[in-house]
Amino acid sequence: MTVTSQGAARDRASAVEVDVAIVGAGFAGLGMATQLARRGRESFVVLERADAVGGTWRDNVYPGIAxxxxxxxxxxxxxxPADWASRYPSGAEIRDYLEQTVADEGFADRIWLRTExxxxxxxxxxxxxxxxxxxxxxxxxxxLARNLVLAVGRLSEPKIPRIDGLDGFPGQVVHTAAWHDAVAVDGARIGVVGTGxxxxxxxPHLAETAEELVVFCRTPPYVVPREDRRYTEQERAALRDPEVAAEVRDRLLTEADAAFRQRLGLHPDIDEIRARARDHLLAQVADPVLREQLTPDYEIGCKRILLSDDFYPALQRPNVVFEPSALESVIESKATARSGRTYDLDVLVMATGFEAARPPAAVRVAGRGGRRLSEHWSSGMTSYASTVVSGFPNMFVxxxxxxxxxxxxxxxMIETQLDYVLGALDYTAERGVRVLEVSAEAEEAYTREIDERSASTVWLTGCDSWYVDPESRxxxxxxxxxxxxFRERNGTFDPAPFLTEPDKVRR
Structure with a gap:
């Protein structure tokens, strides 16, 4: 036995064996853990690289997060139902909700924090x-896990654009997903990169305390009124009733789903939402030059439609400069936009999104024959039922x-996937199946289905967005x-497209 194999043998001898290993303690990972804990059938652990649960809502603590x-x-x-204070929850409320979920469901001891x-x-x-x-x-x-659940999400790896000289900037550079108390914004000259x-x-929050705030905008967003409001004490009391909360949830879901007609470019739906965004811009921005700079030149819905009542007013404050082009380079403290205009800055805030199309965690997962998930996804992410991947048995994404x-x-959507995973676990337990792997043919057919469904949407016809894979398009x-x-298509586990291997012990 070689030294390497001896080490591997020792590692396995001291390994923890579970039915399910979950990677990530955000909404998806904690939802999976909650369902498994309630069933009490499968042993599990949750691996979380950070020092607390919450995922996106743990990492994003910038001013105004909601x-x-x-x-x-x-x-x-x-x-x-949680006792939500307003229609749209703050980031802190959501983080508290997830932490309370862990406490109430009693699986804190099965979450391994600071474990990547x-x-x-x-x-x-x-x-x-x-x-x-x-x-x-x-x-x-x-x-050692019979099943692997990847719940690393799409918003876990901040994306920093390539900007000449950024490494030599003498001030602070912070991504919104890495905000911390030491970011010195009061009285500072701040540059914000991005308008997503x-x-x-x-x-709006930085504008209140900055000496000067420069907003670098490559592509202006469509913005509609947010119209948030706090609930009255009577409303909050009523919404704590599970039946009332469920009725509200169902109504909100149906109302939101109606907006998908906009994404198909159907009339009058897309015209109505475009008019709503245009009217919001007209109502809040009087300056015709600024209004023109803030008018998108792509189809509405292709990029995320944003909700805000204070974004446009903030841009018109006397200490705010709207720069209608991207930040291109930095020389010491001087930032130069594509337009050629330059600004002296103390702080750069990167509101530049995430590495969503190509999850970095994929390079760390190897399926049959040692093939890495990143290689399988080299031409863009594919799957079957948006949850399983050919060549990666007993794995759920x-x-x-x-x-x-x-x-x-x-x-x-996460809850729909949880139902699918639980159905798969039930099937393997009831049928004595130790290996469950979707066929390559099923994944290829599902991918074709996705492509056919996508072809007429604004996401492929209206602009270039982060929803689309940068290479495969x-x-x-x-x-x-x-x-x-999605629930109708993928909410129930169907064993038909899977290759299975029976449990040798039970045969």
């Missing part, structure tokens, strides 16, 4: 996943390929349909 989906739709239907996925590979002989995990302190742990969902929330929406709640992030159609 959700743009109503609270009663952006929460688990299987959890008692290093590598996961499928062991064909043992029919299980061998997972190497570790922490920043150098600790190493091995997990995070930017429209943080800009939550909030991954074609499992998000541009018009409705991600939590509803396929729509890989969004489900090209309604939330209800």
């Amino acid at each position: 959700c743009d989906i109503p609270a009663h739709l952006y929460s688990f239907s299987f959890r008692p 996925l290093r590598q996961a590979h499928w062991d064909d002989a043992e029919a299980r996943w061998v997972i190497a995990a570790g922490g920043a302190d150098g600790s190493e742990r091995t997990v 969902a995070s930017a429209v929330q943080v800009i 939550l909030d991954g390929p074609n499992a998000a929406l541009g018009h409705n709640s991600a939590i509803y 396929r729509l890989t992030l969004l489900w090209p349909g309604t939330a209800a159609s």
Whole structure:
């Protein structure tokens, strides 16, 4: 036996064996853990690289962070309704909700914090996943799992654009997803790069205290009124009733799904939402030059439609400069836009999104024959039922390929996937199946279905957005349909397209 194999043998001897290993403790991972804990059938652990749960809502703590989906739709239907203070929840409220979920459901001891996925590979002989995990302190742990659930999400790896000289900027550079208390914004000269969902929330708050705020805008967004409001005490009391909360959730879901007609470019739906955004701009921006600079030149709905009542007013403050071009270079403290205009800055805030189309975690997962998930997805993410991948047995991906929406709640989609995974686990247990792997043919057929559904949507016809894979030009992030159609298509596990291997012990 070689030294390497001796080390591997020792690692396996001290390994933790579970039925399910979950990677990620955001909404998807905690939802999966909640369902497994309630069933009490499968042993499980949750690997989380950070020091707390919450995922996106743990990492994003910039000023003004909030959700743009109503609270009663952006929460688990299987959890008692939370006492939301307003229609749209703040980031802190959502983080508290997730932390309370862990406490109430009683699985905190099965969450391994500060434990990052290093590598996961499928062991064909043992029919299980061998997972190497570790922490920043150098600790190493091995997990042997019959099933692997990747719940790393799409908004976990901040994206920093290539800007000449950025590394030499003497001031602070911070991505909105890495905000911290030491960011010195009061009285500072601040540059914000980007005008997406995070930017429209943080800009009004930074504008209140900055000496000067420069907003670098490559592409102006469509913005509609947010119209948030706080609930009265009577409303809050009524909404704590599970039946009332469920009725509100169902109504909100149906109303949001109706907006999918806009994404198909259907009239009058797309005309109405375009007019709403145009009227909002006209009502809030009087200066014709600024209004023209803020008018998008692409089809509405292709990029995320943003909700804000204070973004446009913030841009018109005397200490705010709207720069209608991208930040191109930095020389010491001087930032130069594509227009050629330059600005002296102390702080650069990157509201530039995430590496969503190509999840970095994919390079750490190897399926049959050692083929990495990143290689399988080299031409863009693909799957079957938006949850399983050919060549990666007993593995489930939550909030991954074609499992998000541009018009409705991600939590509803996650719950649909949870039902699918639980159905698969039930099937393998009842039938004595130790290996469950979707066929390549089924994945290819599903991919063709996605492409056909996507062809007529604004995401492929209206502009270039982060929803589309940068190389294949396929729509890989969004489900090209309604939330209800996703559940109808993918909410129930069907064993027909799977290759199975029986459990040798039970034969």
